[in-house]
Amino acid sequence: MNQNTLDKIIENNSDQYIQELVRYLRQPSLSVNGDGIEKMVEIVAESLQTRGFSVEIIPTNHWPVIFAERKGRSDRSIIFYNHYDVQPGDPLNLWVSPPFEPQIRDGRLFARGAMDDKGHLICRIAAIDSLLALNDELPCTIKFLIEGEEEIGSPDLPTVVEQYKDRIHSDLCLWEFGDVDEDGYSIQYLGYRGMLNIELNIQTASSDGHSGIWGNLMPNAAWRLVWALASLKDSNEKVLVPGFYDHIIPPSESDINYLKQLPPMREKYITTAGSNTLVTGDLDNADLIIQSVMQPSCTICGLTSGYQGEGAKTIVPCNASAKVDFRLSPGQDAEDILAKVRRHLDHNGFTDISIKVLGKLSASRTPSDHPLVKLLSSSAEDVYGKPQRVLPICGGSGPAFLFDGIAETPVFTAGIGNPQSAIHSPNENIKIVDFVNGIRHTARICQLLEFFP
Structure with a gap:
């Protein structure tokens, strides 16, 4: 040639x-x-x-x-x-x-x-x-x-x-x-990986309230949102939305063989992240990479509520929002995951939280x-x-x-x-x-x- x-x-x-x-x-x-x-x-x-x-x-x-x-x-x-x-x-x-x-x-x-x-x-x-x-x-x-x-x-x-x-x-x-x-x-x-990018929003009152007067009476949008977010994933990084892991196509034998040929990644991940540790625990290299890129994830990308300026402002926030992305594995469908998240929030009493879809990719x-x-x-x-x-x-x-x-x-x-x-x-x-x-x-x-x- x-x-x-x-x-x-x-x-x-x-x-x-x-x-x-x-x-x-x-x-x-x-x-x-x-x-x-x-x-x-x-x-x-x-x-x-x-x-x-x-x-x-x-x-x-x-x-x-x-x-x-x-x-x-x-x-x-x-x-x-x-x-x-x-x-x-x-x-x-x-x-x-x-x-x-x-x-x-x-x-x-x-x-x-x-x-x-x-x-x-x-x-x-x-x-x-x-x-x-x-x-x-x-x-x-x-x-x-x-x-x-x-x-x-x-x-x-x-x-x-x-x-x-x-x-x-x-x-x-x-x-x-x-x-x-x-x-x-x-x-x-x-x-x-696929992706479902959403924004969660909640409005609990027409305006912020004085925390000394309303702290024990007025629904706090920030707390409502934090509790809803906490229901999505546990401290072991497992997503708690029922059916979330259904339909995932697992790595093939060929996939695993290629992963075993890759160099050790743990220290590289830690150095790149500027962190002292990873949340995955002690996994071998192939399983670590599978966890990194072949498993789905749920990530809070941003949180907004109440006063965040310098010093204190004693209020009960009336609104709150969070941007969340779900990275999806082959076999998962963004529309299906969206419906499951909605059902999960409703089932756990968060019907007052709205979902705005920011992006979807298969x-x-x-x-x-x-x-x-x-x-x-x-x-x-x-x-x-x-x-x-x-x-x-x-x-x-x-x-x-x-x-x-x-x-x-x-x-x-x-x-x-x-x-x-x-x-x-x-x-x-x-x-x-x-x-x-x-x-x-x-x-x-x-x-x-x-x-x-």
Whole structure:
């Protein structure tokens, strides 16, 4: 497959690829307010059109989706899912260099979107350039679906995927992110937990009361909410909502085998969290990772009630709210869990607490014994000198279920992030060496896919 020649092409053109990434990074594209979106769509569409892709700009209720396709030699196909929108740069005072003025320092490229997600998009475009420099025909059909709403929850993506599911359908989807760990291993994530994000609210009176007068008489919204929250989970981290753990698909034998190959994680978790301990107790490494990312969770993300300024204010709060998220395992359904939470609160006397749904996502899962897992892993070994480390599911959530569900396309990852990429934070960055290796890896995936049986 002429991989030495391919690597030479990538090496000789790496500065050009970096400059194209810099061009993308200089253009703000904030989905939260639309700043720069129109120009960013023009830049992305033009980049793909000049490389021989047919490009369709799909309007939505918010920001457009870009769908592009170029046929290859074989009947095999790959779709790259990416997004052109980025998070705002705030807080600006914490950036060493401005977020939309890319700068290379100490072998890293710093800018908003460097990792999430313009770096990954250009990595894939650069891989296409290298393949076309090697041969004027692509080894397989390559498609892109690039949205502009990922950073605001992809509200229009389900409609687009449903509308374009036959065109999106491919042998594999390479998702929008991925990383290389501290040991130099490319990481392959095969799934994402689902999520139910809710807000609990209670109003017990028309206004706050004087605690000296009403402390023993007036219903206290803060206490009501605290008691309701305490009913959701016990001190052993077990969720107490009846039926919550029903329908969970347990880890397979293949999943556990991959987990056993991962390095010890306990001390890394503790160090990263800045904590002295974990709530899981003394688990072996595989069980610890299962608890971390493959089991569902219930998390209080925020609490608001009463007076929280400086000093004291003696009141009985009349309202209170809490934001709670449930991370869901494959097999769990967000609507089902929502109904069970409502029934649980009602059964325990909290009919006065309302539930506002802030977001719902289904879990996504590619089986770890899928034959394409080995294709991506072997292609990584040729680049990084070691096979990918495979994590059957990651702790985060996202819309990958639209691809492996509606479009019936298995989802994989291979990317250019690093443990210090600082995504969504000041000084977001990628390592230049990871960017170049990501191009090499992506190009090899396309080459190997041509001959996949």
